[in-house]
Amino acid sequence: MARNGSSGNRAVIIGLGRFGGSLALELARQRTDVLAIDSSPKLVDKYAEDLTHAVVADSTDEDALKQLGVHQFRRAVVAIGADLEASILTTSVLADFGIPNIWAKALSRQHARILERVGAHHVVLPEHDMGERVAHLVMGRMLDYIEFEDDYAMVKTVAPAEAVGRPLAESELRSKYGITVVSIKRRGEGFTYATAETVVRRGDLLIVAGKSTDTERFAELT
DSSP: OOOOSOOOSEEEEEOOSHHHHHHHHHHHHTTOEEEEEESOHHHHHHHTTTSSEEEEOOTTOHHHHHHTTGGGOSEEEEOOOSOHHHHHHHHHHHHHHTOSEEEEEOSSHHHHHHHHHHTOSEEEOHHHHHHHHHHHHHHSSOSEEEEOSTTEEEEEEEOOGGGTTSBHHHHTHHHHHSOEEEEEEOTTSOOEEOOTTOBOOTTOEEEEEEEHHHHHHHHTTO
8 A cells, every 4th residue: 555646635643542533534524635544453444434544554563654655644643542652652663754744642741751752743632731721711701712832822702891992003902911813703704804903892702812821811801
């Protein structure tokens, strides 16, 4: 099953547990050419009809991955679950291939550090990250919350009273709260880019960006 040609819109997903399986299906829905690999024939059979390629293989075997053309991909996700050794070894093999974008699932902070050391470019802790996100939603006044690196976040929240009826430039939200209003949504309409001249109305939804603490403080105004 070796592959050739340009990398194109392709990704290899290694591990078809709940996280890897959901990711593979979503990528396929987005018309990505997905090569899914798992050591379990049962899991491979489960996803075979919905994915471009689903293969039973040992992902720690460098030769087996080369035969599948994995070394030709530019995007790879190691979604292996509880088998930490397989997760680490697989990530190391992909790094040795020189794949430029390797994502890896970690079960703990320690696991994440090891994955980064052996070559993962991006490490995700699905349960931890989701728990952190939900905590912000439960305890805050925001409608959605996404945190990035360097303590930077984007938040969806209802426009506070002090911003209503004035252009964004006049409300001076950036100087007061350290946030930037990126987008705005009115009832019955889609999100549009916000400008200095945008007049905020009561009930508008705002997407604001800034330091995590600043976005949280701003959301509390609602």
